[in-house]
Amino acid sequence: MDISTRLQLNNGTKIPVLGLGTWKIDDGDAEKVVLDALGIGYRHIDTAKIYGNEKGIGKAIKKSGVPRKELFITTKLWNDDHDDIIGACEESLKKLQLDYVDLYLMHSPTPVRNESWKTMQQLVKNGKAKTVGVSNFTIRHLNELLSKSKFVPAVNQVEFSTYLYQKELLEFCKSKGIQIEAYSPLTRGRKLNDSKLIMIADKYNKSPAQVLIRWVIQHAMVVIPKSKSRERLEENMDVFDFNISQEDMKKLDGFNENLRVTWDPEGIE
Template sequence: MNITSKCRLNNGYEMPYFGLGVYKAAPGKETIEAVSYALEVGYRLIDTAAVYGNEKEVGIAVAESGIPREEIFITTKLWNDDHGYDSALKAFDESLKRLQLDYVDLYLIHWPVPGLRKESWKALEKIYADGKCKAIGVSNYMIKHLEEMKEYAEIIPAVNQVEFSPFLYQKELLEYCRSNKIEVEAYSPLARMKKKDNPVVNSIAKKYNKTHAQILIRWCLEHKLIVIPKSSNKKRIKENADVFDFELSKEDMQMLDSLNENFRVSWDPSEIE
């Protein structure tokens, strides 16, 4: 596995396992520089969202990179206020306009908004059918939300992007997605460094001469998760990508798996009916 390694989604389209998240990257110079540098050091997956307010800057960085468009995988997301069939179609077109792109690679429903999930998914199916995105999926969907989708979805989501780390090892959800041919994408894989003093992670990091963050990212990759650590810092962007020259032993993986404590740094979607 290397920085450009890809998984094959359930529709045959390929998506890199490793990428850059731009959540909370400030619109303007910060986002442009972070994305530009990430592309420069080999990242090929960039994950943004309408609510982040930085789609325009992601588009600028992609355009200025000189890298052929088809080599870069762009994800964006439908925000909660834009749910509903017509609203979702309009919101997607606005995202595309801000990104200055002809298509996005992956469009996700950001959160499972009650009452409007069916209409929103139908809009995504239309966007996909029209060729404006290469794959569609969801984010923060728990098993109950995915089960509900079976009642109305003509297309199975290609991806479910959820918070995932050794401290939030959602094994049951992962196994469910795998058995339903849905790739799991991990956001906040570093738990926003709120567990940076964890002795297990830090002893493993010492053993491999890696950082705390690198061990958490590698853990995701070993579980065949798509992973999108967020950073605007050049040193950390490069460091986060330096995870392809080692493998964690089976014993170390088991130790990391055992750290689960359902620790979340984001909202808990299991509370959403």
């Protein structure tokens, strides 16, 4: 397993298990950060219209010279754009200077989600997206969607970390063939000084961040840590030369404290 390792999604598309998150990287910085990331081996970039950095990322992709088919680019439909989903995707593609994205996600389960999901399937048919999926969907939102559509999302991108171990959601998604992508896997830095995490990290001669990333991968999820720093981009991809033992995985599972560093989508009816 290494940075080029991919997991197969339910439509046959393969997604690199580790990608770069880009929230809070503004458009001015995005070109440099993404060029750095592509230069050291990242091939999977996660963005969204609302991050405001698609243009910078597009420039980096172009400059990098990495063949398009080696890349896996995700962007997302913002909540205000559900009345023109095709137009919103085309707008993102224009900024990214791409003909298609590898994954287009509905950013949140808005009230019109089930209708919108039907339109999102058109994006696959018309070649604008290789795959479509959802984000911030709970089991309730997914059950409702699946009761209305035979078309199963390939991915559900949700907040997921050692400190927010959503076991039930993970098992539910597995049973339906939906790949979980873990966002905020580093708890946005909040738990990196937790002494019990540091103890495990020291044992493997790895950093706390590397243990949190590896924990996600060993649970067979995709992980998208964000960093602007070249040093930390390298650190975050250096997670393929060690294996957390079953015993330590159990210990880490037990660190769960239902900690959300973003928001709880359960509140969306």
